[in-house]
Amino acid sequence: MKSKPVKPVIIATCSIETTQGVFAAHYSADGLARLDFPGRKTVAANGKNGKNGTDGTNDFLGPKAPAGTPAVRRWHRLAARAVNRIFKGRAPGELPPLDVAVGTAFQRKVWAGLQRIPAGQTKSYGQLAAALGAPKAARAVGSACGANPIPLLIPCHRAISAGGGLGGFSGGLGWKRLLLALETDECRTPMC
DNA sequence: ATCGTCATATGAA
DNA sequence: TTCATATGACGAT
Secondary structure: OOOOOOOOOOOEEEEEEEOOEEEEEEEEOOEEEEEEOOOOOOOOOOOOOOOOOOOOOOOOOOOOOOOOHHHHHHHHHHHHHHHHHHHOOOOOOOOOOEOOOOOOHHHHHHHHHHHOOOOOOOEEHHHHHHHOOOOOOHHHHHHHHHOOOOOOOOOHHHEEOOOOOOOOOOOOHHHHHHHHHHHOOOOOOOOO
16 A cells, blocks of 8 residues: 655745854745755755746745744744754754655655654664564665654654764765754764 | 674665 | 665675
8 A cells, every 4th residue: 555645735935044054944834844954956046036946846935934034934933943053063942744645655764764763862773673573674764864854853864874984964974963962962873 | 703694574676 | 576775684705
């Protein structure tokens, strides 16, 4: 039985400014649907002319959001605060609802598992697989991590490889290292 | 220590 | 079905 992921309809894209650059947050009617790292070219740097992403996944609808505006603005406040807190090495606090409809059932289970890893700790892809009841699906877990549309808030950076290696990271390994270092006050990550 | 190879789960084309 | 993965285990250098 194949699950049926639905591409979320993006109703608003807002930027989140951080010390590490400007992130792009994409919202659907159900919450935060995607978070892009700086420099992914989907960033709404041109706030007003509202050039569309036109790649289907990132339609930029301009600074004033259509219906649902109050909710989106509330979510965006939470998201922006969470992201900036993370970069200060603090707990993200309250999160906006995450629209995770793009994922298959398996991917959503993986993402839920990631969110259960406490800050400052890591789990191997194999351990995550085992926690899902599929001890041999390590590789599939890695694949699901790579499909994570909302890095940082869904802490895919806390998944590392079993041998102590970092594994991979969509936005670039540098981000993964930075995030892990921020969460670990004592350097107990394999890389430190 | 490093490299190649195989087994395995999942999803996309 | 075939191909690609952000894996993991094993054996041969």
